[in-house]
Amino acid sequence: MQGEYRMSRSLARIMAIITIIAVACSLIYIGLSRGDVSRDSNGFHYARELKIAISTDITTIDINYATSVADFEVLGKVYESLFRIGYNPVEKKLVYIPQLVEKYIPINETFWFFVLKDGIKFHNGKELTAWDVEASIRRSIEISPIGRMLLRDAEGMPIIDDIIVYNSSSFALRLRKPFAPLIEHLAHLSVAVMPKDIAERYMDKKIESLDDVIGTGPYRLIEYVRGQYVKLQRFDDYWGKKPLLEMVIYRIVPDVNSRITALKTREVDISVGIPPEMALQLKREGFKVYNETGVRFVIAAINTLKIPDVRIRRAMNYAVDRRAIVENILNGFAVIAKSVASPIFPNVVYLEPYSYDPEEAERLITEAGGINRTLTLLVSTRSPKDIELAQTLKYYLSEVGISVEIQSIEHTAFLKKVFQDHDFDLAIYGPSPSSLYYALTYWRTKAALNAPLYSNPEVDRLLDIVVEEKDEEVRQSIYRRIQEIIWSECPAIWLYFENIIIVTRSSVEGLRILPFQILILDDVYVKN
Template identity: 55%
Template sequence: MSRNPLIASLIIVLSASFIFISVVIYPMLDMLYPSPDETVSSKTLSIAISTDIKTLDIAKATSIADFEILGNVYETLFRITYDVDQGKLKYVPWLVDYYAQVNKTFWVFKLKNNIVFHNGKTLTAYDVNASIVRAITAGGIPQMLFTDTGGKPIIDRIVVFNETYFGIALRKPFAPLIEHLAHLSMGIMPRDLAEKYMNQTITDINDVVGTGPYKIVSWERGLSAKLAKFENYWRGVPKIDEINYLIMPDANTRIIALKSGQVDIAIDIPPEAIDQLRIDGFNIIATPVVRHVIVAINTQRLPDTRIRCALNYAVDKESIVTNLMKGYAKVSNSVISTIFPGAKELKPFNYNPVRAVELINEAGGINRTLTLIVSTKGSKDLELAEIIRHYLKNVGVDVRIVPMEHTAFLNKVFTEHDFDLAIYGPSPSSTYYALSYWKTGSYLNGPLYSNTRSRRATRKSNLDY
């Protein structure tokens, strides 16, 4: 077959470079602090979000809400931005003023001057050192970002030259270093707090201290989180005095709150509600995101690539984009989102149920009911599961849908690998992180995909500059 075997082996549908209508934290920050020629206004901004934060500890943050809220409090050495012209993510210096790669395994960095934390202390290289060590030690995303697939640390040591300059020595060449330092879970905090919580989780709101434009002043679990502007923010006094996040899990409740004036912004609006809101005069902001919705195929349960190709041919992905997502998504043409620098666009599987049946018959049939597991957390995932079942039924494949609580779902996919098909939507921040979902031996490789060619390619991408 002429099809790329990597694509055929992995997925049924990769949809969504931009999924829901949302206000992403980075662009939002640009609206909240003034440019030099602007005056500061006094205002409170109310935002309806669908989920509560799960932690006050930036190093252990995992959810969109965690990063949405704590991303106003903490900042990183580099920042993830979006190049509209190129349609790609960019990683730009933020707390860092200058950096250079000395050789394949050693980088030197210089911090910007006159940046202060919310507690009034000046940012130094000692804070950076303690924050990085603490983040990786704390586990979670930082540990994954800075641990190779063999379980060994990527960073060998951090060298602090003085309060402004520091270096990072790598155990081996690692191309995505800057991308990973830009992840919000690598937020910089004061040295004393990093050391205090080196082996603990931050739970005291008074110890949530960063360099960002806002300080968190209150959090009522399941109800709200309130931020207040930081007067000494290094980029200028923020325009908005307070930001109130109101947790509203139900989409209709968020829409009603928006229409009644209870909130100024509502995040995660279902696609089917967008047209009416636009007619009602509301501004709709659709921002590109990295979420990549897939139906993973367990390669141990379905080892024949003809079967996996057939499942791809069987699903009309363009119809899903049009009818389920109302055009606020697109059919993916890569194993990772092409929003990442260097990601290549490939030709996706076309909808061809006749070819799907041919391949299934050629492989001797499936001859059993497939189990499709889906988390009840995703607002569209259950609907997508029903659509997938319909398409596969049309080519003679029976599917049983098993909804489950999100934690149990994650365990089934990434620990037990106990599924035939599974719907999930990773939101990685870098090419390396995204590829981790398909790397041999990676915890994130739920489908247990393994291929010699892909292993060589991903290994090469980690080392080349």
């Protein structure tokens, strides 16, 4: 069963990254059907079925239209990309690993050769070919809100000039110009691979039929009841390591108290997105608590057209006690911002943090001539923590003479007001990019997600040349300079990187988590 989901392309692009969505959509729980177990060769019993609850429904069954954490959590078990995003726990950095690709060779700066792995099958039984890859990439470039941002340049031109298929297992990408983060962008699920006939049939429209949701992933999408649940079944012909779980069921359960009750009564085994104070209490009661660094960067964007004086914007940064916010609102489950992107990305540099210095804030405000009006601080009603943060920011800014009025509005209206109308002075939200370059492009002059309307020609120029630079050391120095400029010009009050909080019963083993609040279920089992 499936429903319709309609959204303007521009608003879909907005929802792709604004992960205030992420907090609401990632409240996940996993439960065990007690009578449904399997036994391995050693006589060990484990669950065959896993129940996962999300607080809001998925927005689509079409991977190319996926924008929210819930979308990628569910559809990421069904579809796969040429590469995948992994996490190195030792270096605490993201890595980009071949997935459907056996090998790849950059022949030169604009010509990349790829060979696919043998024996990969789609859920319909057909083998993966290079022609499927070609059609899938073209569809992503054409219609995917995120794919269009990943695989097009600042002028909206595709970075891929041509896709050359040599045979069923090999192909090449000819680029219009050098593009260093190509592999990082091909790892995004918005560039996932589907059968050629489906990609071509839906080249200008959205997939709405479950029969056409066909990927190469470890699970098949077999049932969807809007507002109630999504059901996945293990794909037994999966080319990779087969998961222990035979069935994964995502249920929509909005109330956090209901999820915690289910955890305590053994109706569920895992809950994701538990508020910090509740997680600490559950830890005291004997539950496992995972506390992992995430990519969601919580900021209070500053409209640079309405507040053009950089001294005022810097004053706002000095006015805020981030350490107190992290300790008192988040119970320590966050990392104070020292960069313009999450520290888990390669080439992120740590910069001099804005210390809590009300006297310096007052000096800068006086030097700039003060602010003679009340500022509007927008916040979505979707996240209680963001609302609490807004109240705290209002207090800190008032202490240095800045009057603030908080407006809490429904999430869709919030997105429109912030990213389309730019009708705000300050706005709290949390970008959640998949690479450093992607994170930095938010601040490009004409970027769709540049809510503060920040503009710096030097930043735009450096963003253009960093992707064409072949020398790694030079590229690192360019990345550093971009970050330094944006950090110093304060198009936002830089706050913190939100941690991912997952609580499980002691019987749950094998769970891994990506920093995007995505559960890796490959090795998950529940002991009986």
